Amino acid sequence: MDLDAKLSDQLRGIPRSGIRDFFELVIGRTDVISLGVGEPDKPTPWPIREAAIRSLEKGQTSYTSNLGLESLRAGIAKYVEAHFRTLYDAKTEILVTVGVSEALDIAFRAVLNPGDEVIFHQPCYVSYAPTVTMAYGVPVPVNTRLEDNFALRASDVAKVITPKSKVLVLNFPTNPTGAIEPLDELEKIAALCVKHDLLCFTDEIYSELLYDGRQHKSIVEFPGMRERTILLHGFSKAFAMTGWRLGYACAPPLLTAAMMKIHQYTMLCAPIMSQMAAIEALKLGAEAYEPMRQSYEERRNFVVGRLNAMGLHCFNPGGAFYVFPDVSSTGLTGKEFAMQLLEEHSIAVVPGGAFGPSGESCVRCCYATAPDLLVKAMDGMEVFVKSRKKQ
Amino acid sequence: MERLLQILCENARQTNAELGARLGLTEAEVAARIVALEHDGVILGYTPVIDREKAGERGVTALIEVKITPESGGGFDRMARRISQYDQVRGCYLMSGGYDLTVIVEGKDLYDVAKFVAEKLSTLGAVLSTATHFQLRVYKHDGVLLRSGDEEERLPISP
Numbered sequence: 001m002d003l004d005a006k007l008s009d010q011l012r013g014i015p016r017s018g019i020r021d022f023f024e025l026v027i028g029r030t031d032v033i034s035l036g037v038g039e040p041d042k043p044t045p046w047p048i049r050e051a052a053i054r055s056l057e058k059g060q061t062s063y064t065s066n067l068g069l070e071s072l073r074a075g076i077a078k079y080v081e082a083h084f085r086t087l088y089d090a091k092t093e094i095l096v097t098v099g100v101s102e103a104l105d106i107a108f109r110a111v112l113n114p115g116d117e118v119i120f121h122q123p124c125y126v127s128y129a130p131t132v133t134m135a136y137g138v139p140v141p142v143n144t145r146l147e148d149n150f151a152l153r154a155s156d157v158a159k160v161i162t163p164k165s166k167v168l169v170l171n172f173p174t175n176p177t178g179a180i181e182p183l184d185e186l187e188k189i190a191a192l193c194v195k196h197d198l199l200c201f202t203d204e205i206y207s208e209l210l211y212d213g214r215q216h217k218s219i220v221e222f223p224g225m226r227e228r229t230i231l232l233h234g235f236s237k238a239f240a241m242t243g244w245r246l247g248y249a250c251a252p253p254l255l256t257a258a259m260m261k262i263h264q265y266t267m268l269c270a271p272i273m274s275q276m277a278a279i280e281a282l283k284l285g286a287e288a289y290e291p292m293r294q295s296y297e298e299r300r301n302f303v304v305g306r307l308n309a310m311g312l313h314c315f316n317p318g319g320a321f322y323v324f325p326d327v328s329s330t331g332l333t334g335k336e337f338a339m340q341l342l343e344e345h346s347i348a349v350v351p352g353g354a355f356g357p358s359g360e361s362c363v364r365c366c367y368a369t370a371p372d373l374l375v376k377a378m379d380g381m382e383v384f385v386k387s388r389k390k391q
Numbered sequence: 392m393e394r395l396l397q398i399l400c401e402n403a404r405q406t407n408a409e410l411g412a413r414l415g416l417t418e419a420e421v422a423a424r425i426v427a428l429e430h431d432g433v434i435l436g437y438t439p440v441i442d443r444e445k446a447g448e449r450g451v452t453a454l455i456e457v458k459i460t461p462e463s464g465g466g467f468d469r470m471a472r473r474i475s476q477y478d479q480v481r482g483c484y485l486m487s488g489g490y491d492l493t494v495i496v497e498g499k500d501l502y503d504v505a506k507f508v509a510e511k512l513s514t515l516g517a518v519l520s521t522a523t524h525f526q527l528r529v530y531k532h533d534g535v536l537l538r539s540g541d542e543e544e545r546l547p548i549s550p
Contacts, residue, residue: 023548036548126550175550242549298398298413305412348547371402375409 014130018354022338026348033377035365036348038175040240040321044277045288048239051280052273060272066264068096068248069275075282076248080233083207084218086226092253095260096270096278100205100234100247101127102263104169107201107230107249108135110258111166119160120169121152122356123176123324125203128169138164143358146326149315150179154188161196168193170219171203173210176355176364177324178300178317180210183217190222200229205247206320208238208289211297214318227252230259237320238289239281244274296321299367299374306378307365310385321368324352328361330388338363340388345380395424396433400534403437440535450497452481453504456522457492457512467491470517479507490522501525 026032043049067073073090080094081087088094097103104127108118114136120128122141129139140160144150157168168189172181181189193200200219207216220229234247249259281288300316300323307314307325314325327337335351342348352359367374394414398405405413407421414421428434443450459470467485471492475483482495494512498504508521529537 017550019548019550023546026547029547032547034547037545038549039545041545294394301415302409302412350548371405371409371413375405 010134010136014133017126017130019126019350022348022350022354025339025342029346031346032342032348033346033369033373033380034348035367035369035374035377036350037366037368038322039242039366040237040292040368041370042240042292044240044244045281045284047284048241048277048280048288052244052277055273055276060276062272064096064269064272064275066260066269067094068270069272069279072096072275072279072282073248075279076250079282079285080231080250083216084204084220084231086218086220086231086250088231088250089253093250093256095249095251095256095263096275097234097247097249097263098267098270099236099245100203100232101131102245102267103230103232103234103247103249103259104128104201104203105131105135106259106262106266107232107251107255108132108137108167109262110255111199112137115164116166117162117164118167118169119157119165119198121171121174123150123174123352123359123362124169124171124355125175126355137166140165141356143356144177144179145358146313146315146362149317150174150177150324151181151185152189154185154192157189157192161192161198165196165198167199167201169201169203171205173206173317173319175206175320176322176350176352176359177362178320178322179324180214180318186217186219187222190219190225193219193228194224198228200225202229202231204231204233205237207233208286209293209296209321210319211293211300212318230255235278235281238293239278240289240292241274241277241281244271244277246270246274246278296368299369299371302371303365303367303374303378306382310378310382311389312385321366323365323367324359324362325365326362330385332388334360334363341381341384345384347377347380347384395421396428399434440533442532442537443529450499451501451504452526453496453498454524454526455494455496455508455512456490456524457494458490458519458521459492459515459517460519461491462517470515473515474512477507477511479504479511490520 073094076094077088077090108131112135117138117140118132119140121144132139142156142160144152202219204218210216219225220231230249230251232249235241303323304314304316311329312325312327314323327334334353338349338351349363349365352362408418411418411421461467471483471485479496480494481497484493486493496504508523512521
């Protein structure tokens with residue numbers, strides 16, 4: 001049987017993830033210092049893990065409401081109100097999902113008709129474009145620029161808006177760049193959404209991880225935005241809960257009901273033990289993530305200082321836990337840099353091109369890595385950069 | 392506790408340049424601050440956290456509950472300081488509750504510790520009684536979990 005011929009055309013059009021290619025090179029090697037991860041280095045704080053253990057002991061192993069446990073949704077409503085100054089009704093406007101990834105997928109599938117265009121800024125998280133394509137939408141990337149520290153220009157968004165544009169996706173702070181969006185640009189982008197009647201999906205997964213005393217402001221807080229926004233958030237990054245696969249979507253009732261329709265038939269509900277853990281995470285709030293945030297900020301200071309000192313241009317990212325240095329001063333592309341660094345010094349970073357073409361001269365380094373390993377990685381990278389500059 | 396001390400507690404082997412880069416201070420500023428903290432007796436020393444079993448250490452550690460008669464004027468301080476002087480004593484703490492001092496003692500073997508208790512500790516005039524508990528296994532030491540060997544590695548590359 002020609003199985004290949006049986007595959008969906010839609011799927012065939014989606015290229016393999018660039019990150020996957022690189023993963024294959026690294027996997028199985030035990031000598032590698034990896035700055036290639038997209039998650040915290042520490043396990044989930046103990047009280048959160050303990051809450052899950054307790055719930056298992058109590059025998060809480062059943063399905064939950066499709067929307068998620070009511071007490072969790074109530075906790076989310078409170079948390080979102082405090083962090084995003086936006087009120088959502090826990091009964092009709094919040095849906096608990098299996099990570100933000102699922103939330104994003106069902107959000108696209110809920111609103112896109114074939115040919116509808118989805119605008120997003122690049123470099124970006126690897127799943128945006130494929131998820132749009134799988135929902136029969138058309139991905140419309142807008143490149144952000146190194147010279148803008150990878151913030152998004154409203155004028156660049158305006159250029160790609162067409163009558164087919166339906167959704168704008170934002171993710172600030174950004175994976176892979178750590179970029180944050182200046183408020184004046186965010187305000188202009190919000191105005192564009194209102195003017196062109198666009199929906200906005202805002203991926204807020206890194207919103208707690210901001211540095212230099214910054215306060216987060218989401219696009220949902222701007223006039224006219226709440227009614228057209230799906231706010232996507234989860235527990236993975238701030239609470240170090242990537243493996244629990246727990247996220248949520250907050251949106252007006254009609255959009256929530258539409259996403260719910262897909263969620264109930266495909267996922268049924270998020271795992272109850274993860275939901276029980278999340279209730280505890282929300283109770284702890286900043287107490288759980290602030291020590292990690294502070295430590296990331298210090299590690300960022302260290303890494304940005306070292307990278308610039310060794311001659312790689314690296315802006316000081318305002319959030320998340322990534323730096324995105326430009327490696328063109330070595331005469332290498334991001335991909336060549338990453339391959340050769342891995343080969344010669346057993347240090348793994350991710351080629352920036354895996355996150356979109358405007359990142360091709362960069363690499364992504366995750367500094368949510370143990371400080372002593374960061375020092376070793378920076379030492380090795382410095383030797384590598386020097387060797388390339390001499391040539 | 393100031394942040395510099397907190398991150399030294401995580402890892403005291405970071406260089407002043409590394410500490411400075413994390414805290415937004417110059418190397419010289421960090422060096423000066425550490426010298427001041429050492430001079431003031433805030434920082435008393437730097438020691439590694441060791442899995443003694445893996446290091447091949449076959450000695451024993453005991454926690455000894457000690458009841459003493461407080462002295463007029465000095466309370467427990469003079470006796471506690473005196474007990475702390477012995478090299479075998481790794482820690483000495485004044486406690487609330489049913490006894491007065493917790494004394495952590497290390498020795499080559501059971502006999503070694505028993506000898507210390509019988510010959511040194513119990514013979515001090517103010518010591519009323521002792522209760523010795525031997526440590527059997529360490530799970531966490533100075534805030535650091537000992538590795539159990541079944542830790543799951545995280546993926547080296549993830550999106």
